Amino acid sequence: MSIKPKLSRFDLTMIVISLIIGTGIFKSPGEVALRTGSTQLFFAAWVVGGLVTLCGALTFAEIGARYPNTGGFYKLFSYCYHPAFAFMINWGAVIATTASVAAVALIGAEYLNPILLPDSLQNSTGTKISTIAMVLVVYLINFLGIKTSARTQNLLTIFKVGMIVVLCLAIFRSDSTTVITHAVMPVGNPVASFGLSLVAVFFTYTGYQQTINFGGDVIDAKRNIPKGIFLGIAIVIAVYMAVNFAYYHVLGMGGLQQNTGLAAKMASVVFGEVGSKVTSVLMFVSVLAYVNVNIMSVPRVYYAMAEDGMLPAIFKRVNPRTQAQEFGMSFFVLTILGILFLVNSFGEVLNYAMFFECIGLSTAAIAIFILRKRTKELDGTGIYTIKWFPLVPVLFIGTYWFVTLSIFMANPKATLVCLGVFALGLAIYYATKWRKL
Secondary structure, X not given: OOXXXXXXXXXHHHHHHHHHOOOHHHOHHHHHHHHHOXXXXXXXXXXXXXXXXXXXXXXXXXXXXXXXXXXXXXHHHHHHOOHXXXXXXXXXXXXXXXXXXXXXXHHHHHHHHHHHOOHHHOOHHHHHHHHHHHXXXXXXXXXXXXXXXXXXXXXXXXXXXXXXXXXXXXXXXXXXXXXXXXXXXXXXXXHHHHHHHHHHHHHHHOOHHHHHHEOOOEOOHHHHHHHHHHHHHHHHHHHHHHHHHHHHHHHHHHHHHHOOOHHHHHHHHHHOOHHHHHHHHHHHHHHHHHHHHHHXXXXXXXXXXXXOOOOOHHHHOOOOOOOOOHHHHHHHHHHHHHHHOOOOOOHHHHHHHHHHHHHHHHHHHHXXXXXXXXXXXXXXXXXXXXOOOOHHHHHHHHHHHHHHHHHHHHOHHHHHHHHHHHHHHHHHHHHHHHHHO
């Protein structure tokens, strides 16, 4: 059974926002503060990150308009490069995404457990139990169908963004001043420090590119994908800048550099004792939305890979009534649950996930040059095209390569592990092809 378009532009906009705003904005600002050490560089990193992300959004908007397909990332690499390269990149990307979902889910459970569980279960075991329960609830919601998942996503996203805005606006009602002011400057090359700060910034901004995985799900995809991406990115940039200003206003650079419970600290200064509970609910909703949107998105990649014969046909089985990939979702959720027993913290996956993301996003953006040559017949038909081409994609690609180099210089081990994962994916591809001969 093939996938039929059921998602509106509003649905896609909510998906874009939820793919980006997970829990990173409640954790990454502390990492950025530690790696920059100054107010000027801190805000410069977020401004540069927003501008580069906008360039990426413009690039992926045209890619989505020129080549809308279910499992778009995998299909894009197959079409523009080679199926082996497509499998290798998506193999790494899916592993990174799965690990990120597991790590983010752990953070959500850590925030909510003090409200729900007794003191005897305020430990790692209790956290993992809560995390598993949360993932299973979202899994059951997705089993009801793509439209039910999208409606749930819309509600969670609206609530999440609304809560963040309320939290930011509340600083204007507070008589509090910055509670911690002493910042520590990082030791070393300031250019390298800035590059490492962008690792955390881009981790917080990334995710929007997965919208092209819904190319077959979106009604009038050639028009609605670009517009949905634009609106979603604009909202995210505005929210992120507001949140970071609020952090700095309440905590100062020194408070940001402590890098623990940033949102809870800010909320407690503004709202008092009830602030921690407000933050706990906000974090839980953010995690819920992030897990939900990935359970919607990642199985679409499995679908595309199964269509090309690189995964068993069961991965492209779709319920004709609900449009849910019941087997694909089940496999993804089981993988998340497996990783939950291996991952202990958000920080453990940051450099690994961003190395995969940087390679995947930059090579995907390069595909726009190939697509423009292969889809010339679409020019002048009303589809979205980048106005400042090729400056926009070149700026995006160059910045991500700079971040990739920063990761390599700071953590060669993480780079080698990631390259090993890519090599394993390539070996699996050719082993699969050989078995078919």
